[in-house]
Amino acid sequence: xxxxxxxxxxxxxxxxxxxxxxxxxxxxxxxxxxxxxxxxxxxxxxxxxxxxxxxxxxxxxxxxxxxxxxxxxxxxxxxxxxxxxxxxx
Amino acid sequence: xxxxxxxxxxxxxxxxxxxxxxxxxxxxxxxxxxxxxxxxxxxxxxxxxxxxxxxxxxxxxxxxxxxxxxxxxxxxxxxxxxxxxxxxxxxxxxxxxxxxxxxxxxxxxxxxxxxxxxxxxxxxxxxxxxxxxxxxxxxxxxxxxxxxxxxxxxxxxxxxxxxxxxxxxxxxxxxxxxxxxxxxxxxxxxxxxxxxxxxxxxxxxxxxxxxxxxxxxxxxxxxxxxxxxxxxxxxxxxxxxxxxxxxxxxxxxxxxxxxxxxxxxxxxxxxxxxxxxxxxxxxxxxxxxxxxxxxxxxxxxxxxxxxxxxxxxxxxxxxxxxxxxxxxxxxxxxxxxxxxxxxxxxxxxxxxxxxxxxxxxxxxxxxxxxxxxxxxxxxxxxxxxxxxxxxxxxxxxxxxxxxxxxxxxxxxxxxxxxxxxxxxxxxxxxxxxxxxxxxxxxxxxxxxxxxxxxxxxxxxxxxxxxxxxxxx
Numbered sequence: 001x002x003x004x005x006x007x008x009x010x011x012x013x014x015x016x017x018x019x020x021x022x023x024x025x026x027x028x029x030x031x032x033x034x035x036x037x038x039x040x041x042x043x044x045x046x047x048x049x050x051x052x053x054x055x056x057x058x059x060x061x062x063x064x065x066x067x068x069x070x071x072x073x074x075x076x077x078x079x080x081x082x083x084x085x086x087x088x089x
Numbered sequence: 090x091x092x093x094x095x096x097x098x099x100x101x102x103x104x105x106x107x108x109x110x111x112x113x114x115x116x117x118x119x120x121x122x123x124x125x126x127x128x129x130x131x132x133x134x135x136x137x138x139x140x141x142x143x144x145x146x147x148x149x150x151x152x153x154x155x156x157x158x159x160x161x162x163x164x165x166x167x168x169x170x171x172x173x174x175x176x177x178x179x180x181x182x183x184x185x186x187x188x189x190x191x192x193x194x195x196x197x198x199x200x201x202x203x204x205x206x207x208x209x210x211x212x213x214x215x216x217x218x219x220x221x222x223x224x225x226x227x228x229x230x231x232x233x234x235x236x237x238x239x240x241x242x243x244x245x246x247x248x249x250x251x252x253x254x255x256x257x258x259x260x261x262x263x264x265x266x267x268x269x270x271x272x273x274x275x276x277x278x279x280x281x282x283x284x285x286x287x288x289x290x291x292x293x294x295x296x297x298x299x300x301x302x303x304x305x306x307x308x309x310x311x312x313x314x315x316x317x318x319x320x321x322x323x324x325x326x327x328x329x330x331x332x333x334x335x336x337x338x339x340x341x342x343x344x345x346x347x348x349x350x351x352x353x354x355x356x357x358x359x360x361x362x363x364x365x366x367x368x369x370x371x372x373x374x375x376x377x378x379x380x381x382x383x384x385x386x387x388x389x390x391x392x393x394x395x396x397x398x399x400x401x402x403x404x405x406x407x408x409x410x411x412x413x414x415x416x417x418x419x420x421x422x423x424x425x426x427x428x429x430x431x432x433x434x435x436x437x438x439x440x441x442x443x444x445x446x447x448x449x450x451x452x453x454x455x456x457x458x459x460x461x462x463x464x465x466x467x468x469x470x471x472x473x474x475x476x477x478x479x480x481x482x483x484x485x486x487x488x489x490x491x492x493x494x495x496x497x498x499x500x501x502x503x504x505x506x507x508x509x510x511x512x513x514x515x516x517x518x519x520x521x522x523x524x525x526x527x528x529x530x531x532x533x534x535x536x537x538x539x540x541x542x543x544x545x546x547x548x549x550x551x552x553x554x555x556x557x558x559x560x561x
Contacts, residue, residue, distance in 0.1 A: 012462060012489040014166060020301040045452070045460035045493040069165060069490075 005055050007077040009070040013044035017066045031059045033079060040076065057081040112428055113137050113187040113212065118156065119177045119202075120192030122480035123496055124404070125152035128190050131420040140184045142177060144170035146488040151480065158184055165490045171195045174202050181211050188212035188427060190420075194492065197403040198225055198274075214427040216381050216402050223377060224400040228271040228309050234397045237376035239369045242388065242396040244311035252292045258310055259288055265313035268292065270299030270306075274399065277302050279346075281313060314396070316546040317388040319343065320355050321401075322370035323411045325422055326379045327432045334367045335411050335419070336441045340386075342534060344458060344550045349527070350534060351407035352446045353414045356505055356543025362393055373397065381426045382419055406449070406497070409478060413445035413501040444508040445501045450479075450519075451493040451527045456554060461525035462489040471518030475500045475511060487524055495526075505543060509535065 009015065017040050018025045027039050033053045040051045040062075060078035064070060116132055117140040118125045125141060129152065132139045141156030146165035153159045160180040162170035170176070172195060181189055189206055191197040197215065204218035215221070224230050228248060231241045245258045248271065259266045259282070268291060270278030278299035282288035292308075300306035323335040339355035340348045358366070370385040384405045386398040408419045417439070426432070452461045468483040479496035481487065487495055498515055502508035516532050533553055539545045 011460070014490070020297075022301065044489045045462065045491065047458075047460050047493075049459075067166075 003081045004060065005057070005079050005081055006075040007039065007051065007053065007079060009042060009072060009074045009076050010051065011042055011044050011049050012070060012072045013042040013049070015064055015066070015068050015070045015076060016041040016043065016048075017062060017064075027059045029059060029061045033057060033059045042070065051076070053079060055079055055081055113424065115140060115157075115184060115186040115188075116214070116424070117142060117160075117177065117181045117184065117186045117189045117211075118152070118192065119171065119189050119196055120194070121147055121150065121152060121171060121491065123478045123494070124192040124406075126155060126480065127478055128192065128420055129155050131418055131424065134418075135421065135424065137424070140180060140186055142171070142180050144490075146490050149486070151482060151485070160184065165488065167195065167490065174199075174205055177202075178205060178209055178211070182209070186211065188214055188424075190214040190423070191403065193401075193403050193406055198401070200225060212427050214381070214423050216379060216383065220377060220379060221402050224402050225274075226271055227269060227273065227399060228307065230400060231309075231397070233377055234373050237372045239373045239376075239397045240395060242311040242314065242398065245309060247309065248307045249292075249309060252289055255288060255292055255308070255310065256285055259285070262310055262312050264288075267311045267313050268295050269309055269311060270295070270303060271309055272303035272305035272307065273299060278308075314388055314390050316391050316548060317341075318355075318357055318546055319348075319386065319398075320358065320366065320389055320395070321384045321386040321405070322366055323382065323384055323405070323408070323419070324370055324374050324379070325382050325419075325426070325432065326374055327426045328380055328429055329431045331432045331435075332371050332374055332379070333432070333434070333436045333439060334370055335415050335417060335439055337363065337366060338405075338407055338410055340407065341545055341547050342540070342549055343547050344530075348407065348449065349531065349550065350446065350448045350540075351410055352444065352505070352508075353410035354441055354444065357545075358389075359393070362389070362395070366395060369395070369397070373400070382423050406494070407447055409476060409497060409499045410445040410447045413476065413499060414441045414443055415439055416442070443501060443503050444505040445499055446505075446508045446512050447497050447499040448512070448531045449494050449527075450496045450498060450521075450531075452487045452495050452524045453493045453527055454525050455527045455530035458527075460489065460493050462487045463524040465495075465521060466523035467520060468522075469520040471515055474518065475515045509541065 035056050037053045038050045039053055042049045058080040060080050062077045064076050115138045118128050129139045138157040141153045141159040142162050143153045144165050162176045196202040200218040200221040203213045203221055206213035228246050231246050234241050249255045265283045268280045280291040280295045296306045296308055319340045320337050322337050326332040337355050339352045342350035384401040387395045388398050389395045464486045476499040481495050500508050500512035502511050513535050534540050
């Protein structure tokens, strides 16, 4: 059974979807994401806060753009939790 | 400093030189928060009208209300407002302002901004683009100071081309070593390496960070100084070749390379060392023909050797401790110097009297330093005890977009013991609710034995925090 989980911004600030302007995004749609993987950064008062996935699953995409202002608790991305057949046995 | 009246002699001199009355009519303050309010105060004293510029997040801020005029710049992100040079220049043109005060941070050390102001015929209250560029390039600054015979941290002034070269040079200097970005500052792009392997490991990452933060990946090496004290000298230079100092500030209470408490005078310097620091600072600024106020930062090692670290070509956050002890309004000096005035004070007029201690109140967790934006639901400050340079009042919202510092508390006493006791009373009297602040950390520092004795190094805060963990 598949379940969609949301990833929310834990703090307000400016969101960055790539480690630095000249690097690729942390994650792309369809990527397999492990628990603890960094998916974005939020800049808050000149500090950077890493947003990590709390789930394992297929990354379904961001709901915000690079550089957007986000609020605490705002959903920023979705992840599809795949409960494999093997696991269910 | 007494208002804006010129003594008759000065007036005559000015007339003889054919100077116009040199004060500005209107100044744009290209900054926000407490420093914008601080600049407004001096402008009011000098009968200069003020223009605040602001972002979405700051539309209800105190500095916007207190300025005579306010121009909206744009979105909350600094790049859409406070860092947008074009918009700030337009604000100055639109309001027919004569000058722009950049405060500290944001565009204060942006050579391009200074240059554009000059091209547009608006006075930039600070040094020329050329000087900002020179001192902003840490390798170039080291070379200039070396020429002026100002001691610099032992190291290598060249731009490192490769890991291999870094390893060879590091071997010559000796480990531990600091790898630093030439365009850096504030601890960004700075890495300490204890061994050859560590240096090899951090080199690329540090270079990349410098490239992405500053657009310049030039790196150099400095010897690591153990248990350093961070002491800086406030200098003042006019456009007529006069240079003087306003004594020193002790800035060794730091967390993550950010100052937390500063004092004037330093409690740890001998008079002999103090004089040497002043002489070196003056020699350094004369070497580069510096103009306006600035700060020469030094580190002092365990054996009282001192080394030039960097120069800040702007007003410093911690300038109030100097003002309290010398009685000089540093913002007023900045404005007068930018207007071409000759200094009407000499070194002999500058007397350090008493002792001042400042702490920075920050919206952050006191022990993890994690930022804590939000609404200040309650703020009550003890009256007539200390100087408060605050950005906020009760009901203000601390937005997540800018620095976490929301105010400064400056205590003054006839001696250090008094100043410290007053500071501690002020800490107890501050009631602030709604956000976390570093007040518990500041309180802990104030109670620390080493701090009380006045001989501490930049390791003080981490030492206190380690004890904190052990006690839990």
